[in-house]
Amino acid sequence: MRIGFFGGTFNPPHNGHLRLAEVWRERLALDRFLMIPTGTSPHKTPADVPGETRLAMCRLAAREAGGWLEASDFEVRREGRSYSVITLSALHEQYPDSDFYMIMGADMFLSLETWYDFERLKTLATFCAMPRDGVSAGELEAYATHLAAIGCPGMVADVPPMDVSSSGIRERVRKGLPIDGLVPTSVARYIAENRLYQSPPER
Ligand code: ATP
Numbered sequence: 001m002r003i004g005f006f007g008g009t010f011n012p013p014h015n016g017h018l019r020l021a022e023v024w025r026e027r028l029a030l031d032r033f034l035m036i037p038t039g040t041s042p043h044k045t046p047a048d049v050p051g052e053t054r055l056a057m058c059r060l061a062a063r064e065a066g067g068w069l070e071a072s073d074f075e076v077r078r079e080g081r082s083y084s085v086i087t088l089s090a091l092h093e094q095y096p097d098s099d100f101y102m103i104m105g106a107d108m109f110l111s112l113e114t115w116y117d118f119e120r121l122k123t124l125a126t127f128c129a130m131p132r133d134g135v136s137a138g139e140l141e142a143y144a145t146h147l148a149a150i151g152c153p154g155m156v157a158d159v160p161p162m163d164v165s166s167s168g169i170r171e172r173v174r175k176g177l178p179i180d181g182l183v184p185t186s187v188a189r190y191i192a193e194n195r196l197y198q199s200p201p202e203r
Helices: 015-028 051-065 084-094 137-149 166-174 185-193
Strands: 002-008 032-037 099-105 126-130 154-156
Touching: 002 015, 002 084, 015 032, 015 051, 015 099, 015 126, 032 051, 051 185, 084 099, 126 137, 137 154
Parallel strands: 002 032, 002 099, 099 126, 126 154
Antiparallel strands: none
8 A cells, every 4th residue: 555644743734734735645646644643742731732632633624625634543642752753663564565655844854864763764654745934846856865865765746835834823813813714614613612722822
């Protein structure tokens, strides 16, 4: 099988995440596409949104995307920090003989070499990125060439960036500004109903 692994904090999931996923869905012909929110940190502060809540929003976002994306509780159900190398190793055991594609934005892609156990991580997936926050596809391509030279497979989608972030959405909610068009409708409703991101102010 060809399996997509889309990890993130997803606090909350937004339309930039869904666009990134859609871009790679079109290019990769995946059999399964897993959206995996990170677990709750054991050092969480009252300002943090629990994993279960972020997972619930991922489920709504995935359903609204059309059902091809699946929200997975894999990291939320584990205690402690989530490391991609651990999740990918476990996924390889669960789905033997599969190829994994790890989906990410430019910011994550450019920091790949600093990730926990990069030497093993690079053997477990192909890393797929798109532009974000002023980082061009050209810059990503140059970095992908460097990664390839050190044995890490990467792919870059040359598509226009979409300027939306979870932190920007949290800030808008805190200021009482609308978030329509920035998150899936069902996620906006969930945020309002559960009064997320209104207080206390972020660290
Ligand atoms: P925050 O603003 O809190 O840092 P975020 O918007 O970056 O959050 P994450 O859950 O940390 O959201 O991101 C998960 C993954 O999605 C990361 O690989 C990130 O680069 C990517 N991503 C998030 N937003 C976008 C976007 N607008 N365009 C492309 N990739 C994105």
